[in-house]
Amino acid sequence: MTIHVKNNIHWVGQRDWEVQEFHGTEYKMTKGTSYNSYLIREEKTVLIDTVDHRFSQQFIQNLETEIDLADIDFIVINHAEEDHSGALSALMTRIPNTPIYCTENAIDSIVGHHHHPEWNFNVVKTGDSLDLGNGKQLIFVEAPMLHWPDSMMTYMTEDAVLFSNDAFGQHYCDERLFNDEVDQNELMEQCLRYYSNILTPFSGLVTAKIHEVLSFNLPVDMIATSHGIVWRDNPAQIIHQYLAWADNYQEDRITIFYDTMSNNTRMMADAIAQGIHDVDPGVAVKVFNVSRQDKNEILANVFRSKGILVGSSTMNNVMMPKVAGMLEEITGLRFKNKKAGAFGSYGWNGGAVDRIHSRLTDAGFETTVGLKAKWKPDGNALQTCREHGRMIAKQWALNPSTLSNVAPVKRAVVETYTPVDSSASAVNAPCAQSVEGNAGNNSNDRMLCTVCNWVYDPAQGEPQQGIDVGTCWSDIPETFLCPECGLGKDVFVPVKGE
Numbered sequence: 001m002t003i004h005v006k007n008n009i010h011w012v013g014q015r016d017w018e019v020q021e022f023h024g025t026e027y028k029m030t031k032g033t034s035y036n037s038y039l040i041r042e043e044k045t046v047l048i049d050t051v052d053h054r055f056s057q058q059f060i061q062n063l064e065t066e067i068d069l070a071d072i073d074f075i076v077i078n079h080a081e082e083d084h085s086g087a088l089s090a091l092m093t094r095i096p097n098t099p100i101y102c103t104e105n106a107i108d109s110i111v112g113h114h115h116h117p118e119w120n121f122n123v124v125k126t127g128d129s130l131d132l133g134n135g136k137q138l139i140f141v142e143a144p145m146l147h148w149p150d151s152m153m154t155y156m157t158e159d160a161v162l163f164s165n166d167a168f169g170q171h172y173c174d175e176r177l178f179n180d181e182v183d184q185n186e187l188m189e190q191c192l193r194y195y196s197n198i199l200t201p202f203s204g205l206v207t208a209k210i211h212e213v214l215s216f217n218l219p220v221d222m223i224a225t226s227h228g229i230v231w232r233d234n235p236a237q238i239i240h241q242y243l244a245w246a247d248n249y250q251e252d253r254i255t256i257f258y259d260t261m262s263n264n265t266r267m268m269a270d271a272i273a274q275g276i277h278d279v280d281p282g283v284a285v286k287v288f289n290v291s292r293q294d295k296n297e298i299l300a301n302v303f304r305s306k307g308i309l310v311g312s313s314t315m316n317n318v319m320m321p322k323v324a325g326m327l328e329e330i331t332g333l334r335f336k337n338k339k340a341g342a343f344g345s346y347g348w349n350g351g352a353v354d355r356i357h358s359r360l361t362d363a364g365f366e367t368t369v370g371l372k373a374k375w376k377p378d379g380n381a382l383q384t385c386r387e388h389g390r391m392i393a394k395q396w397a398l399n400p401s402t403l404s405n406v407a408p409v410k411r412a413v414v415e416t417y418t419p420v421d422s423s424a425s426a427v428n429a430p431c432a433q434s435v436e437g438n439a440g441n442n443s444n445d446r447m448l449c450t451v452c453n454w455v456y457d458p459a460q461g462e463p464q465q466g467i468d469v470g471t472c473w474s475d476i477p478e479t480f481l482c483p484e485c486g487l488g489k490d491v492f493v494p495v496k497g498e
Contacts (some may be wrong), residue, residue, distance in 0.1 A: 002066055003177050005038065005230060006222060007159050012063055013037040014051040015173050022083075022171065028296050032173030035083055036226050038163060039066065040156065043133020044073040048163050049226060053086030053276075054181055060090055063443070069094050074130065076138065077102040079151050079167040080109030084226055084465040089114045101130060102240060103142055106150035128134035132156075139218075143167065143209050145202050153213070160221040162213075167206070168238045169225035170194045180233035187229065191238065196303030197296050200333045202248035210243060245303075248337035252398050253284040255301040258311030259291050259320040264345035264376050265311045270381045272309060272343065272371075275389020279403050283393065290322045295329075302330060307339035307396045308365070308382055310356050312342060317351035317488055327356065331363040339396055343388070345373045348450075349488035354478055369393060372490075398419050411415070447473050454484040455495060 003011040012191055013036040019029055035051035037059070045067065051059045063069060067090070077085050088110070092098070097120055102110065104123045107483055111117045114132075124130075124140040131137055133184050146167055154163040172189035174182050181269045199206060223231040223238065229239055260266045268288065273285045288298045302308050310327065312319040319327075342356035351370040361367050371388045373381050397403055447456040456462065458475075461469040464483055467476060473492070 001062065002039070005177075005224060006161060006171065006232075007271060008041045009156070009159065009161060009224075010039045010041075010066070010068065011036060011177060011230070012039045012047075012059075014055040014059060014062075015175070016052065016055070016320075027171070027391075029171045030293055030294070031171065031186065032462065033083075033171040033227050034173055035086075036169075036224065036228075036230075038224055038239045038318060039063070039094055040132065040138075041067070042136055044131070045071050046076060046130075046132065047072050047091075047137065047236045049078055049084045050087035050091060052083045053089075056087040056090035059087045060094065063091075068461075072098055074098070075083075075100045076130075076154055076163075077106055077110065078154055078163060079226065080106045080113060080146060081148060084165075084215040085110060085113065086408070089116070092116065092119060101140070103150050103152050105144065105148075109148070109150045113189070124136035134158075139210075141213060143205075145205050146209060147202055149200055155218060157218075160219040162220050162222070163224045164278065164360060165226050166198070167209075167225070168223050168231065170208045170228040172228040174229070177230050178232045179235075179238075182229060188241075191241070192245070192304070193296060193300045195242070196300045197333075200303060200335065203248075206242055210239060210246075211330040214239075215263065228461075239313065249303065250306045251284070251304045253286065253301070254283060254307050254309065254392070254396065255286050255298070255299050255305040256309045256311070257288040257290050257302075257323075257326065259289065259313065259323045260311075260345070261313040261477065262345075262376065263318070264373065265313050265343070267377050267382060268343055268345060268371070268373055268385045268478050269309075269311050271377075271385035272392070273388035275386035275391075276393040277389075278386070279390045279393035281399055281404065282399075282402055283397075290326050295326065298326065299329065299333065302335060302338075303333075306398065307341075307392070309341050309343060309392065310360065311343045312356060314346035314348075314350050314352040317349055317353050319352040321345070323352075323356065324359075329361045331359070334364065336364065338365055339368060341368040341392065342370035343372070343385075345375070345377065346450075346490065350374075351488050351490075354488075374490075444473065446491040448495045449482045449484065450491050450493055454482055456472040456492065 005011055013034055015034045017032045019033055035139060036355045037050050038048040040046040072095060076300060094448060099120045099122050101124050107121050126142045129137045129139045136156060136158045139155045143151045143153055151165055153165050171191040176182050179187060220235055223235045243256060254276060256269050258265050269287050273287050276285050286301050312323040340360040342353045344352045351390045353370045353372050357367055357370050371490055394403060445458050458470055458472055461467045462483060463473055465480060
């Protein structure tokens with residue numbers, strides 16, 4: 001089946017209603033997708049892109065109902081990924097000498113995927129053109145790292161159609177092809193999901209490339225994407241939206257995500273969210289369990305948020321694996337202009353909160369004080385979590401004048417986590433008692449591990465971890481681990497006087 005796009009341009013792509021995963025299993029598709037291929041028939045006949053390799057034979061059969069394959073003069077490959085060029089091998093078997101126009105980087109990718117270095121490749125650069133006859137041309141625009149090094153866009157003069165590759169697209173399947181025909185809320189939701197999960201790391205390049213294309217002063221009546229719908233009604237709307245998304249985008253929204261072993265961290269998340277709402281009822285607060293909810297939806301909400309709160313139970317003195325995986329993805333997406341904080345429950349020690357805080361800082365977030373709750377939070381501890389949420393709401397408010405006045409709640413036995421300056425030479429600071437030569441004589445200087453009963457004594461230090469003799473407990477870094485059982489500072493208590 002083909003769909004008329006404009007004048008002598010037809011869509012000859014493939015809808016995929018069943019697909020659920022992209023980039024391995026990293027991107028979950030909730031609305032299917034389409035693989036958009038376009039056939040242009042002027043004096044010269046050009047095919048722009050193919051479809052995913054799983055639909056190769058169906059694609060060839062569909063093309064043959066429209067045209068004799070031998071009549072195709074040129075093939076343009078805007079991007080070599082399998083969902084764009086997957087049917088190329090099947091097609092080239094039928095028309096082996098047909099010229100392929102692509103970027104230099106695309107040759108490496110195409111040969112890597114299809115293993116046919118003998119194909120008739122023609123390298124194009126930005127500004128190069130291909131004459132179609134009838135007074136029309138294709139003009140090529142390189143777009144490296146949007147989102148592969150080989151990517152480019154192709155513009156058709158006179159008809160003013162921009163074949164935009166992955167830019168401005170979305171994984172969205174519908175029998176209707178054009179943006180004015182589909183559900184607008186679904187469409188924009190999928191556009192944002194696509195941008196936030198795939199293109200966010202390249203936001204600077206997105207802005208630069210859009211301004212470069214606009215500087216050509218070429219009219220754009222349609223944007224024909226590689227996935228999803230074709231923008232024919234006010235195509236500039238998605239261009240302006242991309243410019244907004246690429247500009248350190250944020251809404252008045254806070255995203256909380258966590259993982260939990262015994263629901264203790266979930267209870268903290270709920271209480272923190274309530275506290276935020278107490279003070280700032282206008283802010284949108286979304287709470288997600290990373291083990292049970294759609295990872296890509298969580299990342300889309302992180303993209304939209306002014307700040308995030310990340311929670312985890314402590315397991316083996318570190319955060320839970322799914323939280324660690326989310327933080328790894330967030331680091332790779334390189335979100336900008338956002339705040340963050342850590343929280344979590346623990347039994348023997350609270351290393352998860354420390355680790356989360358460190359990862360958020362490394363990922364470029366402006367981090368705030370974290371929160372730890374020991375064991376299952378009781379009513380008083382939950383009130384403290386709620387107060388923590390109120391504090392966050394005040395700190396992160398975009399419009400402080402709209403905040404509600406809420407009386408503070410007395411804090412229970414819940415610890416705040418203040419990050420240690422890793423550049424400071426804390427381990428070399430002498431304990432006050434040792435200055436007087438009394439280190440180890442006062443029982444209050446010594447700390448007992450409540451798990452294995454190992455005792456830290458300032459008079460001895462802990463040379464295996466670089467803790468010098470005379471270092472008092474308060475100056476030991478939070479990364480310290482008991483040399484006997486491997487647990488952190490949280491399990492230590494002062495040695496009682498004899």
